[in-house]
Amino acid sequence: MTTVAVIGGGVMGETLVAGMLRNGWDAGDVAIAEKRADHAATLRDRHGVEVGDIDAVVRSADVVALVVKPQDLPAVLGEVAAHLAPSALVVSLAAGVTTETIEAALAPGTPVVRVMPNTPAQVGAGTAAISPGAHPSEQHLELVEQLMAAVGHVVRVPESQQDAVTAVSGSGPAYVFLVAEAMIEAGVHLGLPRATATELAVHTVRGAATLLDESGTHPALLREQVTSPAGTTAAALRALEDHGLRSAFLAALEAARDRSRELAG
Ligand SMILES: NC(=O)C1=CN([C@@H]2O[C@H](COP(=O)(O)OP(=O)(O)OC[C@H]3O[C@@H](n4cnc5c(N)ncnc54)[C@H](O)[C@@H]3O)[C@@H](O)[C@H]2O)C=CC1
Numbered sequence: 001m002t003t004v005a006v007i008g009g010g011v012m013g014e015t016l017v018a019g020m021l022r023n024g025w026d027a028g029d030v031a032i033a034e035k036r037a038d039h040a041a042t043l044r045d046r047h048g049v050e051v052g053d054i055d056a057v058v059r060s061a062d063v064v065a066l067v068v069k070p071q072d073l074p075a076v077l078g079e080v081a082a083h084l085a086p087s088a089l090v091v092s093l094a095a096g097v098t099t100e101t102i103e104a105a106l107a108p109g110t111p112v113v114r115v116m117p118n119t120p121a122q123v124g125a126g127t128a129a130i131s132p133g134a135h136p137s138e139q140h141l142e143l144v145e146q147l148m149a150a151v152g153h154v155v156r157v158p159e160s161q162q163d164a165v166t167a168v169s170g171s172g173p174a175y176v177f178l179v180a181e182a183m184i185e186a187g188v189h190l191g192l193p194r195a196t197a198t199e200l201a202v203h204t205v206r207g208a209a210t211l212l213d214e215s216g217t218h219p220a221l222l223r224e225q226v227t228s229p230a231g232t233t234a235a236a237l238r239a240l241e242d243h244g245l246r247s248a249f250l251a252a253l254e255a256a257r258d259r260s261r262e263l264a265g
């Protein structure tokens with residue numbers, strides 16, 4: 001079996017490990033390096049995997065997944081490079097950082113795959129986009145697809161699209177959570193009990209997402225189905241347009257794309 005070392009057991013690293021274990025990976029084939037001692041102990045208790053220092057977990061790993069903040073990556077890469085097995089595959093989940101930068105910190109020829117995941121991976125409903133650097137084989141890409149399929153849907157994209165992908169799907173769940181939060185607050189403002197507003201908003205977001213996914217219908221057509229002539233939805237949509245919703249999204253995603261480029265260093 002392939003052995004995997006996850007460097008960084010925070011939100012995304014722990015999500016990946018939990019998904020792998022749920023999907024039949026043996027706990028003996030998975031290890032985590034986590035620098036916060038208290039959290040390292042929690043991870044060990046929760047998942048029953050080895051939690052150790054970078055040198056210990058990297059040495060015996062076929063795959064090393066880098067799941068630390070982009071700002072922590074240079075230091076981590078230095079340590080990983082010193083202990084990486086010659087045939088190991090490196091997978092980076094860090095926003096912005098290019099495979100070229102990562103390759104430059106590792107032995108020449110090391111296969112590197114860049115991945116942009118998202119947090120619905122916590123419930124197996126993630127979306128991950130993967131891009132090879134200069135050296136991965138088809139088998140390497142299939143291995144990364146298998147790894148990320150443990151936490152959701154996987155697509156391949158050219159690395160040149162990764163900053164835009166980060167703006168759409170990497171950061172995307174936050175926009176949807178903000179919409180849900182805003183609907184709840186508005187419902188409370190209109191006089192609904194908070195629990196009722198929350199139940200209605202959460203189920204509406206879930207139902208709309210399921211309908212969009214399962215019907216395969218364009219969202220504009222689904223929106224038209226809700227919008228009666230001179231009705232309530234038309235009134236609401238007009239207010240959203242008056243407040244510049246579309247241009248706000250365009251500006252937001254451009255800002256996310258630009259920040260991803262900056263994180264490249
Ligand atoms: N949270 C999200 O929605 C997404 C995060 N990402 C990327 O995933 C990466 C991790 O993000 P999060 O999990 O949210 O961050 P996090 O802060 O929750 O986790 C990072 C973990 O790395 C650990 N760490 C830092 N330096 C270390 C070292 N030298 N040795 C061992 N452990 C070390 C930290 O203690 C922390 O637990 C980032 O690069 C981020 O860009 C990508 C897509 C979505």
Ligand SMILES: O=C(O)[C@@H]1CCC=N1
Pocket residue numbers: 095166170171
């Ligand atoms: O906010 C961030 O930088 C990370 C990358 C995409 C989602 N969270």
